[in-house]
Amino acid sequence: xxxxxxxxxIGLGYVGLPLARLFATKYPVVGFDINKSRxxxxxxxxxxxxxxxxxxxxxxxxxxxxxxxxxxREKSIGLYxxxxxxxxxxxxxxxxxxxxxxxxxxxPDLTPLIKASQTIGKVISNGDIVVYxxxxxxxxxxxxxxxxxxxxxxxxYNIDFFAGYSPERxxxxxKQHTVExxxxxxxxxxxxxxxxxxxxxxxxxxxxxxxxxxxxxAEAAKVIENxxxxxxxxxVNELAKIFNLMKIDTNAVLEAAGTKWNFINFKPGLVGGHCxxxxxxxxxQKAQEFGYxxxxxxxxxxxxxxxxxxxxxxxxxxMIKKGTQVKGAKVLMLGITxxxxxxxIRNTKALDIYNELLEYETVVDVYDPWADPVEVKHEYNIxxxxxxxxxxxxxxxxxxxxxxEFLNINLKDHKERGCIIYDxxxxxxxxxxxxxx
Numbered sequence: 001x002x003x004x005x006x007x008x009x010i011g012l013g014y015v016g017l018p019l020a021r022l023f024a025t026k027y028p029v030v031g032f033d034i035n036k037s038r039x040x041x042x043x044x045x046x047x048x049x050x051x052x053x054x055x056x057x058x059x060x061x062x063x064x065x066x067x068x069x070x071x072x073r074e075k076s077i078g079l080y081x082x083x084x085x086x087x088x089x090x091x092x093x094x095x096x097x098x099x100x101x102x103x104x105x106x107x108p109d110l111t112p113l114i115k116a117s118q119t120i121g122k123v124i125s126n127g128d129i130v131v132y133x134x135x136x137x138x139x140x141x142x143x144x145x146x147x148x149x150x151x152x153x154x155x156x157y158n159i160d161f162f163a164g165y166s167p168e169r170x171x172x173x174x175k176q177h178t179v180e181x182x183x184x185x186x187x188x189x190x191x192x193x194x195x196x197x198x199x200x201x202x203x204x205x206x207x208x209x210x211x212x213x214x215x216x217x218a219e220a221a222k223v224i225e226n227x228x229x230x231x232x233x234x235x236v237n238e239l240a241k242i243f244n245l246m247k248i249d250t251n252a253v254l255e256a257a258g259t260k261w262n263f264i265n266f267k268p269g270l271v272g273g274h275c276x277x278x279x280x281x282x283x284x285q286k287a288q289e290f291g292y293x294x295x296x297x298x299x300x301x302x303x304x305x306x307x308x309x310x311x312x313x314x315x316x317x318x319m320i321k322k323g324t325q326v327k328g329a330k331v332l333m334l335g336i337t338x339x340x341x342x343x344x345i346r347n348t349k350a351l352d353i354y355n356e357l358l359e360y361e362t363v364v365d366v367y368d369p370w371a372d373p374v375e376v377k378h379e380y381n382i383x384x385x386x387x388x389x390x391x392x393x394x395x396x397x398x399x400x401x402x403x404x405e406f407l408n409i410n411l412k413d414h415k416e417r418g419c420i421i422y423d424x425x426x427x428x429x430x431x432x433x434x435x436x437x
Contacts, residue, residue: 121152167222173342234300308352335401
């Protein structure tokens with residue numbers, strides 16, 4: 001079956017496009033997204049997420065041939081992106097890579113996943129396979145998604161069509177650990193389907209695959225990966241709060257402790273993004289449905305979500321000590337993305353700092369060389385600066401995100417003008433700033 005595979009990737013964001021491009025090195029691939037402007041952007045050879053270089057993307061793209069006598073078995077290898085549902089009807093291996101966010105109450109929101117499943121149900125045929133990559137709680141694929149596919153297709157699960165789960169492991173902005181270089185967990189709804197799914201992924205993943213014994217095991221493996229990181233970061237964030245009270249440099253403590261061979265190195269800071277700041281809520285929700293209230297998972301989430309408010313409180317303390325009036329103070333935030341050297345602003349906790357500063361009635365400017373000003377304005381109604389303001393007389397500068405570009409900032413010049421500098425990410429030496437996490 002592998003030589004007859006034609007793949008459709010549903011969702012062309014940070015996860016879907018790199019995967020579709022990789023599959024397109026060996027298979028005919030149709031990338032589908034309901035965002036027409038995103039599809040047009042990709043087909044022009046551009047990727048605003050900066051995950052795929054223009055030259056690489058253009059090399060992968062091909063023209064779609066709808067007049068092929070048997071497009072389901074079309075041999076042309078490459079990637080075609082579309083927002084036309086008819087273009088994926090002749091595929092036989094569907095991969096879903098849509099977002100799985102939480103709502104305002106931090107409850108899992110499966111809306112994008114359910115809509116994608118409805119889409120699959122309209123095009124899937126006998127013998128086809130659908131694989132989900134979106135992060136979910138154990139059981140979501142078979143309990144929440146597959147019934148939607150059945151209803152919309154009229155087909156029977158594990159009789160007429162089959163399913164699998166292979167959790168995404170994309171790290172936005174990471175040019176070293178790209179999709180093909182990260183070991184891939186795979187699973188299938190039957191032993192036969194699992195072998196096919198694993199074989200297809202293994203054919204393009206250089207790092208190899210791990211075939212999990214069930215879909216639920218694969219789902220659980222994914223959700224604990226980021227929950228573990230969340231808890232570890234929460235621990236060092238708590239340490240930072242403790243050591244700040246004791247007037248001890250947290251980064252120096254972590255550097256000293258890191259000399260032990262089995263010490264796990266994590267840094268304090270904001271925990272946002274689409275994975276670490278979201279996934280633990282999926283596991284917690286499912287645990288509560290089974291009558292168990294997760295203590296450590298939710299405690300870690302609460303602590304990490306409190307860091308924006310804590311950082312601003314530390315900045316305000318510095319302002320009071322230095323005699324800087326808080327109300328009306330001019331503050332420059334450096335960074336709005338959720339992590340360094342990446343344009344991704346999804347679920348950025350830099351927003352917590354911004355909103356908390358507004359509560360103190362300060363005047364806040366934001367500069368981020370990586371973030372798209374149009375996207376930031378659309379998502380958060382924040383107008384960002386286009387260029388770095390060299391001499392705007394700021395009372396406070398907060399280094400929120402550790403972009404490489406910020407290493408070139410002349411902190412001494414700002415400090416000589418009485419500006420308070422707070423370093424959230426430990427980007428500079430302690431003696432160069434007025435305070436840091």
